[in-house]
Amino acid sequence: MNATLSKTSSALEEQFARRLTARLSAGDELPHDIGERLRVARQQAVARRKLAPALQPAQVVVASGGAAALGGGWWTRVGAVVPLIALVVGLITISIIQDENRVNDMAEVDAALLTDDLPPAAFTDPGFAQFLKTDATDTASR
Known part of the structure; x- marks a missing residue:
């Protein structure tokens, strides 16, 4: 045909x-x-x-009996799995680094709030007390 x-x-x-x-x-x-x-x-x-x-270049046919040109067998499987493992390790590393950066940013904000000069009336304000309680429970739950 x-x-x-x-x-x-x-x-x-x-x-x-x-x-x-x-x-x-x-x-x-x-x-x-x-x-x-x-x-x-x-x-x-x-x-x-x-x-x-x-x-035009000549066409070359290499018969390898179904195995890869690198030697076949387990090298082919390892070669296919290594990039996948590297990808997973990279994604886990990125996740850990982002979590640490978030925690460090929150710690800096908390330290700035706690070391900042507050007027004495702020400690008696019920809204400020509620803010401190919710902030403490939010950081404890994370």
């Missing part, structure tokens, strides 16, 4: 190329400068076409 399709496709390409070449060759009504540019472009295309098959 694919061979037939590729033959049909190449035949259509060949037919189109022949019609295009005939049309370009019959360009008597074109100005001289355009005709010369087309001639030079055709020569360059033909030169590239001749070089193209020589520049």
Whole structure:
């Protein structure tokens, strides 16, 4: 099926190329400068076409019997698992560092509040006492 399709496709390409070449060759009504540019472009295309098959690398097939080229077996499994382990360790490390940064930020805020000068009326204010109680229970629950 694919061979037939590729033959049909190449035949259509060949037919189109022949019609295009005939049309370009019959360009008597074109100005001289355009005709010369087309001639030079055709020569360059033909030169590239001749070089193209020589520049294609050879295909190499290596039969390894289903094993990886590194030696197969357990190396393949280790090579597949190591990046996963590195990802998990990295995510855990990032989580720990973020938690420590949050705790340090809260400690700095608490220290600034506790060492700041407060007027004596603040200690008798029921709202401030409630604030201290809720702040203490929030930090204890974390």
